Amino acid sequence: METLIKINKLKVLYGIFFCIIMCSISSWFIVEPKIFIRNVFMREWHIVLIGVISFLYFAILLYSFIKIISKTYGVVVSDEFFIDNSKYESIGKVRWIEVSKIQRIKKTSLKIYFNKNKINRSNNNLLKKILQKMHNWEYKESIIISSALLNCDISYLQEMFEKAYKKTP
Numbered sequence: 001m002e003t004l005i006k007i008n009k010l011k012v013l014y015g016i017f018f019c020i021i022m023c024s025i026s027s028w029f030i031v032e033p034k035i036f037i038r039n040v041f042m043r044e045w046h047i048v049l050i051g052v053i054s055f056l057y058f059a060i061l062l063y064s065f066i067k068i069i070s071k072t073y074g075v076v077v078s079d080e081f082f083i084d085n086s087k088y089e090s091i092g093k094v095r096w097i098e099v100s101k102i103q104r105i106k107k108t109s110l111k112i113y114f115n116k117n118k119i120n121r122s123n124n125n126l127l128k129k130i131l132q133k134m135h136n137w138e139y140k141e142s143i144i145i146s147s148a149l150l151n152c153d154i155s156y157l158q159e160m161f162e163k164a165y166k167k168t169p
Helices: 009-031 044-069 126-135 154-166
Strands: 003-006 073-077 081-084 092-095 099-105 109-114 142-146
Touching: 003 154, 009 044, 044 126, 073 154, 099 154, 109 154
Parallel strands: none
Antiparallel strands: 003 073, 073 081, 081 092, 099 109, 109 142
16 A cells, blocks of 8 residues: 655745745845844854855755655655655655654654664765755654645654554564
8 A cells, every 4th residue: 555645835835935035135144234233243244154154054945945846745655665755855765674763753753763874875965965964963864754845744644654664574
C-alpha cells in the first residue's frame, strides 16, 4: 500500500511572498542603513551586515520555495520505503531498513533516525548541505520532516510513518 501526501501550494506561495518581502527589506538595510540607526551603539556597518546576512538567508529560502512549488507530492510512504520531497534539501528515497527510530518533535515535525550515516551517501550540493545544517544540527544521523507545507497534519503523518515502519522485518 502506498500513501501519497501532496504539497500545500498555497502555503508555498505564502512563503515565496514572505521571502520576497524580506529580501526587499534586507536590501533596504543595505542601501539606506542610516535611517535604521536607533542608538549610540549601532553603526552603519552593523545595519549593512544584518542586511547582507538576512538577504542571503531569505534569497536561499526563496530559491528553495521556488524549487518546492514544482513538486506534486511532498511525501510518499510505502511498505518498503518512503520518499521525502517536502523540502528542497530533502534526501529523497529512504528504505525502512535504514531507519532506526521515528520521533515526534515540536508541533509539526517528525525526526527520522538512521542506522548508518545516510546523509553522507546522498549526493547533495553545497546549498542543500547548508540548508540541512541550518534546519537540523544532527543532519548526519537524522532528517526532519515537517508537515508545515504538506496537505496533512502531523498526527496523520506520524501514523502513516509508524504504521509502515512497524511492517518492516
